[in-house]
Amino acid sequence: MNPLKPKYYLVEASALPEVFVKVTEAKSLLETGEARTVAEAVERAGLSRSAFYKYKDAIAPFRDLRRDSIMTFHVMLHDKPGMLTSVLSIFTESRANILTINQSIPANGVALVTVSVTAENLIVSSDELLANLRSVPGVVNVDIMAG
Numbered sequence: 001m002n003p004l005k006p007k008y009y010l011v012e013a014s015a016l017p018e019v020f021v022k023v024t025e026a027k028s029l030l031e032t033g034e035a036r037t038v039a040e041a042v043e044r045a046g047l048s049r050s051a052f053y054k055y056k057d058a059i060a061p062f063r064d065l066r067r068d069s070i071m072t073f074h075v076m077l078h079d080k081p082g083m084l085t086s087v088l089s090i091f092t093e094s095r096a097n098i099l100t101i102n103q104s105i106p107a108n109g110v111a112l113v114t115v116s117v118t119a120e121n122l123i124v125s126s127d128e129l130l131a132n133l134r135s136v137p138g139v140v141n142v143d144i145m146a147g
Helices: 018-032 037-046 049-055 081-093 126-134
Strands: 070-078 097-103 110-118 139-146
Touching: 018 037, 018 049, 037 049, 070 081, 070 126, 081 097, 081 110, 081 126, 126 139
Parallel strands: none
Antiparallel strands: 070 110, 070 139, 097 110
């Protein structure tokens, strides 16, 4: 075994020493801009700066790539007031995190809307989400283009 090659383990957070969980919390505060400085981040996380610097490069949260996948929907809508709001409410109710919304200029009474979401927090399956979108009056067609 190469002693210079790092070795990784996947460990459930509750089994980790508290310091590691606090380091990831402080890193998250810095990455999101909720804390402007390391001093502020470690104070909010309840951690010493020395512990933060000791472990900051050794710990990172695991993200299930399948759950964090980005899904892109193409939705064909009738050009009527409130249609886009009705469609977006379905994404909101499903707890999809909307990343982008692009709407074409309506032609022949319909408009194409492209919505990209992360599926990380979805409380329904992608099939259920599609069915819910298709059930909105005024939705002509819905397809998942990616994800």
